[in-house]
Amino acid sequence: MKSKVGKRAETLLTHSGRHPFDHFGTVNTPVYRASTLLQETVADYKRTKGPREPRYGRRGTPTTFTLEDMISDVEGADGCILASSGLNAVSLAVLSQVKAGDHVLMADCVYGPARNLANHVLTRMNVTTTFFASDIGAGIADLFQPNTRVVYLETPGSQTFDMQDIPAIARVAKAKGAVVMTDNTWGTPLYFKPFEHGCDISIHAATKYIVGHSDAMLGAVSYTAEMEESLRNMAGWLGVYASPDDIYLGSRGMRTLAVRLAQHQKSALEMAEFLLSRREVDRVLYPPHPSSAGHDIWKRDFTGGSGLMGVVLKPVSDAAVASMLDGLELYGMGASWGGFESLILPANPSSNRTAAPWTEPGQLLRIHVGLEHIDDLTADLGAGLDRLQMAD
């Protein structure tokens, strides 16, 4: 690809990061396995080098740079650093921006282990955190302290799919001199562009849709130019690293991100309609669906939706929920999401909420709508809801 300018996301996904004629004509950048990287001369060894001329395998190889460039190009970032997992990326992003005595503002709906970082790691550094309700918008101004350094967001949020008004929050944060970072795993680099909405840092559990096949752990932190030095320094100090084989799987997965996500979204919208047609269902938590809370913000800020959603059931017994879930044929029960396959889990956000307690009496289920035929998925889930009815 001679120039990225004006190229659409699908084209960038296909061509970014590839340099076949630097690699024997191979279409994909090969897996470079490396610890030692030899330098040819003393002068070369001593020369000050940029991030793309590492002296050691931990700092990356062309395998690493391929995926970093793909994510940056598609998301509209100035750069990207890969990490060993999504949680490793969360830690890198936060730790790169705080020092002892600082204060962090964190959305109440973030992925649970991000709260652990605040409650168990930042506290040891004398960094305090205030959790805020996701619908705070510009009202976040009232929570700023003179030492507030970071605003940490995740939209839609884990399990409850709360949308945050990122542009409104980012405007306040900018005026107060704080860094805005968001976990963009659900939106992916394709469907939400954090840097166009005022964010400085975007975090991905690439384990999910970027890898896309449930067979590798990977994280990514993408950023604007002003964040480069602090992030690269912290990545170096902490030894943040991702394995070349997992990165290769991430690059390979990302080439098909657009077609996979289009199908996830189509099926997820049909799934939402199906669920809402059932009397056992109270409501669906899926911002791309017009019935869902946060739909207006999603419509304004996002260009698509992925396959992860929530459904709140009308109150039933735990045994009824178990008989529904235990008999499902096509839905795996397991953590993570973003692979080709469908998943379902009973969720309980109440232990991870302090600013906006979760008080729903009905069971919340988290569903990942995979790439199976939607009619097979709804038939299986419909039979499960019939079992739920009978068992209650």
Ligand SMILES: Cc1ncc(COP(=O)(O)O)c(C=O)c1O
């Ligand atoms: C929104 C979100 N962020 C981060 C992570 C962490 O990613 P990983 O499992 O790759 O550490 C997850 C994992 O479930 C997640 O759902």
